[in-house]
Amino acid sequence: xxxxxxxxxxxxxxxxxxxxxxxxxxxxxxxxxxxxxxxxxxxxxxxxxxxxxxxxxxxxxxxxxxxxxxxxxxxxxxxxxxxxxxxxxxxxxxxxxxxxxxxxxxxxxxxxxxxxxxxxxxxxxxxxxxxxxxxxxxxxxxxxxxxxxxxxxxxxxxxxxxxxxxxxxxxxxxxxxxxxxxxxxxxxxxxxxxxxxxxxxxxxxxxxxxxxxxxxxxxxxxxxxxxxxxxxxxxxxxxxxxxxxxxxxxxxxxxxxxxxxxxxxxxxxxxxxxxxxxxxxxxxxxxxxxxxxxxxxxxxxxxxxxxxxxxxxxxxxxxxxxxxxxxxxxxxxxxxxxxxxxxxxxxxxxxxxxxxxxxxxxxxxxxxxxxxxxxxxxxxxxxxxxxxxxxx
Amino acid sequence: xxxxxxxxxxxxxxxxxxxxxxxxxxxxxxxxxxxxxxxxxxxxxxxxxxxxxxxxxxxxxxxxxxxxxxxxxxxxxxxxxxxxxxxxxxxxxxxxxxxxxxxxxxxxxxxxxxxxxxxxxxxxxxxxxxxxxxxxxxxxxxxxxxxxxxxxxxxxxxxxxxxxxxxxxxxxxxxxxxxxxxxxxxxxxxxxxxxxxxxxxxxxxxxxxxxxxxxxxxxxxxxxxxxxxxxxxxxxxxxxxxx
Numbered sequence: 001x002x003x004x005x006x007x008x009x010x011x012x013x014x015x016x017x018x019x020x021x022x023x024x025x026x027x028x029x030x031x032x033x034x035x036x037x038x039x040x041x042x043x044x045x046x047x048x049x050x051x052x053x054x055x056x057x058x059x060x061x062x063x064x065x066x067x068x069x070x071x072x073x074x075x076x077x078x079x080x081x082x083x084x085x086x087x088x089x090x091x092x093x094x095x096x097x098x099x100x101x102x103x104x105x106x107x108x109x110x111x112x113x114x115x116x117x118x119x120x121x122x123x124x125x126x127x128x129x130x131x132x133x134x135x136x137x138x139x140x141x142x143x144x145x146x147x148x149x150x151x152x153x154x155x156x157x158x159x160x161x162x163x164x165x166x167x168x169x170x171x172x173x174x175x176x177x178x179x180x181x182x183x184x185x186x187x188x189x190x191x192x193x194x195x196x197x198x199x200x201x202x203x204x205x206x207x208x209x210x211x212x213x214x215x216x217x218x219x220x221x222x223x224x225x226x227x228x229x230x231x232x233x234x235x236x237x238x239x240x241x242x243x244x245x246x247x248x249x250x251x252x253x254x255x256x257x258x259x260x261x262x263x264x265x266x267x268x269x270x271x272x273x274x275x276x277x278x279x280x281x282x283x284x285x286x287x288x289x290x291x292x293x294x295x296x297x298x299x300x301x302x303x304x305x306x307x308x309x310x311x312x313x314x315x316x317x318x319x320x321x322x323x324x325x326x327x328x329x330x331x332x333x334x335x336x337x338x339x340x341x342x343x344x345x346x347x348x349x350x351x352x353x354x355x356x357x358x359x360x361x362x363x364x365x366x367x368x369x370x371x372x373x374x375x376x377x378x379x380x381x382x383x384x385x386x387x388x389x390x391x392x
Numbered sequence: 393x394x395x396x397x398x399x400x401x402x403x404x405x406x407x408x409x410x411x412x413x414x415x416x417x418x419x420x421x422x423x424x425x426x427x428x429x430x431x432x433x434x435x436x437x438x439x440x441x442x443x444x445x446x447x448x449x450x451x452x453x454x455x456x457x458x459x460x461x462x463x464x465x466x467x468x469x470x471x472x473x474x475x476x477x478x479x480x481x482x483x484x485x486x487x488x489x490x491x492x493x494x495x496x497x498x499x500x501x502x503x504x505x506x507x508x509x510x511x512x513x514x515x516x517x518x519x520x521x522x523x524x525x526x527x528x529x530x531x532x533x534x535x536x537x538x539x540x541x542x543x544x545x546x547x548x549x550x551x552x553x554x555x556x557x558x559x560x561x562x563x564x565x566x567x568x569x570x571x572x573x574x575x576x577x578x579x580x581x582x583x584x585x586x587x588x589x590x591x592x593x594x595x596x597x598x599x600x601x602x603x604x605x606x607x608x609x610x611x612x613x614x615x616x617x618x619x620x621x622x623x624x625x626x627x628x629x630x631x632x633x634x635x
Contacts, residue, residue, distance in 0.1 A: 010478070010485075013485075017521070215476035216472070217476035223472065223538075225465040225493075225494055388442070388443045391442060
């Protein structure tokens with residue numbers, strides 16, 4: 001135990017004095033995630049706000065044929081402007097992206113309307129373009145409203161209640177809580193945390209194995225009266241210390257970033273106060289041992305610092321796979337999933353942030369299974385450390 | 393006291409050490425002399441237990457290096473070839489780290505570190521981070537940390553390689569001092585003059601085999617030469633594989 005502590009203390013001190021390792025652990029890992037997150041949230045806020053409130057300018061061909069319709073559109077913040085004059089020009093303008101939506105009022109519009117026949121209004125848009133589709137939808141729904149208004153008037157003129165046309169009244173009740181919606185977007189933060197954690201311990205894991213061998217300090221170390229298991233365990237735990245530091249900083253940075261982001265505008269009220277921050281740390285903490293053992297294991301396989309860097313970087317992405325798969329499939333937390341490291345932490349974290357009850361058994365299952373797997377990797381790493389080939 | 397009996401070690405198809413036996417007694421400097429690739433380092437690595445022999449045995453003060461490697465390591469101070477330091481730690485911290493790992497009681501660490509720093513004349517650069525140290529300074533610190541737990545047996549693998557004349561001389565003085573303390577010093581070199589200048593006993597190794605061993609005089613006598621260089625060449629030729 002004393003030996004392990006000695007190794008931990010030395011590795012931590014050594015790496016604290018290494019500017020690159022320290023910068024990665026305390027700056028890059030912890031700040032990268034929250035920053036990227038803040039930028040993404042801001043972009044998405046801007047986007048969703050602009051789509052709803054901005055005045056749309058839509059070229060209307062034949063606007064003069066339907067002054068009432070144009071006035072109605074204006075009341076819905078959709079202004080008719082001059083633009084393409086013919087159908088071909090309209091199609092061209094939409095295709096090239098010059099215009100998102102073009103409306104054409106057919107020449108027979110007035111006549112058809114007067115005869116109470118369905119009057120035709122054409123809407124040109126590129127449905128493959130997300131923004132254009134949103135604008136086209138706004139135009140269509142405004143046109144639909146106008147159409148309903150006229151229909152109601154016609155029915156009343158014939159002594160029929162417009163109610164006749166409403167056989168079913170659809171009432172939509174959205175039960176998703178504001179924090180429920182935020183969970184989706186905040187889901188990616190678990191990846192940032194895991195990433196920050198791994199990045200924080202990465203250089204130490206490499207330095208204490210491949211680096212040590214490359215410097216020629218491994219052989220004298222192995223000639224000391226200590227067992228290799230003790231050395232290996234000390235190195236893995238030293239990585240854990242750096243990972244804990246990275247994780248803690250990253251969580252604090254995140255909590256600060258979130259308090260400044262106008263998430264309410266997106267209808268989000270994420271639960272990420274001090275209590276949740278501490279909770280997040282403990283949910284993620286068991287992953288440290290696994291991450292550190294994995295990186296140390298991979299790094300001790302390699303022949304040089306550079307090679308180790310390449311391989312360990314690959315390890316950084318392994319924990320993201322389950323998270324990505326689950327995000328796509330929209331899986332709900334289930335007990336079985338608690339046995340998949342990184343995924344279980346992700347699911348627990350998302351639930352906590354969404355203000356949903358987190359089941360204690362799930363927390364225990366996640367922690368125990370992740371720690372066991374971490375222990376297994378540490379054992380394999382220690383076993384490999386006993387090989388002679390280690391000296392290279 | 394180091395005793396090696398018939399050790400053999402292969403790496404894949406390469407037989408690095410073949411049936412090597414010798415003894416390095418206390419209070420003497422024993423030199424392992426041989427050309428590059430002769431198997432000197434492999435032999436020494438077996439002795440400070442980072443690798444295991446395929447067959448044969450070796451012991452340090454009677455402690456077997458395979459069956460009781462931990463205890464054997466406790467009795468040895470090893471300076472492997474090209475030993476590196478921790479660049480971000482000071483010389484003193486490097487030495488203290490080894491002292492702690494080697495099990496020196498906490499209360500004695502400062503005193504022991506101070507003592508080797510003094511003995512090896514490290515004081516001038518003892519509190520600087522070792523990044524940018526000269527080869528001579530690095531070797532001294534590496535030697536100091538392997539001596540800090542006061543081992544009775546000292547194994548040095550080509551300690552003088554890369555050192556300038558002054559550094560080599562000062563290292564030789566240190567090695568002689570170790571001997572006068574009654575320690576068993578085993579050191580390897582491919583430079584004959586160095587071995588001749590320093591060693592009481594010489595073991596000449598070539599192609600993984602012991603070509604000849606004994607005091608300088610005995611080796612000269614047995615090879616029928618009056619010059620160690622001639623003796624060296626003559627001895628090596630004996631074990632040269634038949635082409």
